[in-house]
Amino acid sequence: MGWREKLHEIIYEADTPAGKLFDIILLIAILASIVLVMLESINSFDTKYHTFLNISEWIITILFTLEYIARIISVKKPIRYIFSFYGIIDFLSTVPKYISLILAGTHALIALRALRLLRVFRILKLARYLGASNHLANAIKASRAKIAVFLFAVLIASVIFGTIMYMVEGEENGFTNIPKSVYWCIVTLTTVGFGDIAPATPLGQFIATIIMILGYGIIAVPTGIVSAEYTKATNTDDNGLSDEEINILEEVHLNTQCCANCLEETHRDGAEYCFKCGCKLHHD
Incomplete structure (x- = not known):
């Protein structure tokens, strides 16, 4: 060597x-x-x-x-x-x-x-367990259309509620313009609540309460969408393998041997040639 x-x-x-x-x-x-x-x-x-x-x-x-x-x-x-x-x-x-x-x-x-x-x-x-991250990535990718529609709906709701709060509270209570009111609505809807702006009127506080309650429900929606897609991804992988077949493949012992030619890793124990490029792994 x-x-x-x-x-x-x-x-x-x-x-x-x-x-x-x-x-x-x-x-x-x-x-x-x-x-x-x-x-x-x-x-x-x-x-x-x-x-x-x-x-x-x-x-x-x-x-x-x-x-x-x-x-x-x-x-x-x-x-x-x-x-x-x-x-x-x-x-x-x-x-x-x-x-x-x-x-x-x-x-x-x-x-x-x-x-x-x-x-x-x-x-x-831990590389052998990175398949779970691939399932999660695929789930997020499969959910992108639903999540995009959901985010668009949230944005519309934020504009509507922000405009209402601007009309109800006014400049004297910190809601100096509609964009700033929409900002407050998004912060409240996401349950972040910086506290830099707060409604002072009873009606404004009532509306803020509704927005806060909606915020908890909104958090659960994208989680449910991704979870559903993740369940589908884990039941069947990209090659159509069953859970039993996937478990058998995960039991294969892999090592960290890296091919000097293509830099591919995670070869099986005892492998003499790279599974990707065919280059010899062991040097005499």
Whole structure:
């Protein structure tokens, strides 16, 4: 096994001791960098420990830069990694500190490194359970027409009630115009209730009460729509498999072995070739 293959095994796979150690250190570094950015946003803390925070961020940024370069040189097709989902996230989480040398304040974008925590699914071997998220995505997609009609109805109701409140309360009670009254109605209807505007007349308070009660019912509608579609999605998957067949497939043991050619993951234990491109997985 050459050095590139060994490097690929350490960086892209979490089944080996070295790979697990690398990923654990990576996650700790990601969490540390996010904490540092948060602490730096606190003026009193930044004033006292600015030098420490800045040096720490640069150390982590340099480590991430070296890791990004290592990921590129350890795969057969670097372009595939660079423009992949994780490749773009890795790049965006590395460059903010460098950009901050030119544009002040952009280092706060380092918080994008939180997206790198998605790798925890691979490290903890949770990828096999991501099928549930696909069902949820399909359910939301199938519900989009019904939800769009529902939102349109809510918008119309908000305009009507907002206009009524403008006529009932008037400018003296904070409802200075119809758009602001519609804003108040939406805030009330969604049960957020900022409290910056409140009705003062008995009639206005009565109308506000009706809107609040409607708000609780409105919350349940999209939930019911998506739940119904999700139930359909879980009963039968995209290929028409039954629940029993799906359960059998979910019991197949998968690992985190990553193909050096196409970067495909979640291969079966003992697999010698990538199920997507056919490239050999194990190197002698």
